[in-house]
Amino acid sequence: MKIFRKAFIPFAILPFKNIVYAQKRDSIPLKVRAFVADKFPQARDFNLEFSQTTPYKFSSNLNGNDLPENKVKDFHQIKANANIYFVKNRKWLLSTSLNYRYTSINTEIPVSGYQEKNDYHYHSEAINASYYSKLFNKIAIYSASVSVDGSEQHFERIRGMLTGVVVLKANLKTKMTLGAAVFIDPSSQIPVLPIFTYEHKFDNGWVADIILPKKILVRKDVFSNGRISFGTEMDNTSFYLYQSEKTYEYRQLEINxxxxxxxxxxRYFIGTLKTGIRATPNARVFEKQESFKDYIFEAKYKPSFYFNIGISYNPFGKPKN
Structure with a gap:
């Protein structure tokens, strides 16, 4: 399940990171610029991460028929992505987003002990353009994205997305935006998705960091160059399957x-550690030319513990003092 699409969340937050280009230099206070230039940027320029979960059981059905309960003995992923800027000025932001994900799944049927291991490669590439203007005397960000994706065998889909976001508030303590995204994709579950972001710095040092529907976090700077966060993030896994000369797509929603x-x-490097409980309420397989609701296989997974370690390189971000 991928209710906010593969390219949506990274692309949607890029303009907000660069909000200082939306107006002339003297129209945004310098203290706001300093606050936006976070040494832990929302969108990382280059990022590499590894994820691992503990074993978990799942129930499933194929073409409406229940299958025996299975177990995922091992699930791990390697993800790499890059956000590269071509044009970055007061009115325009033009960039490309490159993503690669390797997924390894080892399943077992507990009754028989039969095991099966599968490896999947997935990639997506997008061209993103944003234009900064004003709407009702508020900063407005209009964006468009065209992306392609596929496996190690083929390119599979071409998708499009249009977004419009209005900055409702941006000062030293609070940043808030509201808008919507329109998906140009026949397989999408919903054609339009609302966008809401909110960041507020409390007097005690804690910060509310909300990007709906992506994440709800509270965070605080610790030590001299650290930051700790607690809350929930949504992610997804998808890849393509090939069987009987047909192409299928697998999608699952993950709540971490x-x-x-x-x-x-x-030197522009950031290390990240994540851990907690992963819930995967829904996963489906459907023919590529069909939509997510027209599935042939569905699985419901039990929660599991997850661990994630990553490192990013952000030459366009704020360096360590």
């Missing part, structure tokens, strides 16, 4: 709840 620790390592 727990703790995140980030540390600015200096």
């Amino acid at each position: 709840s727990g703790a995140i620790y980030e540390h600015n390592l200096g």
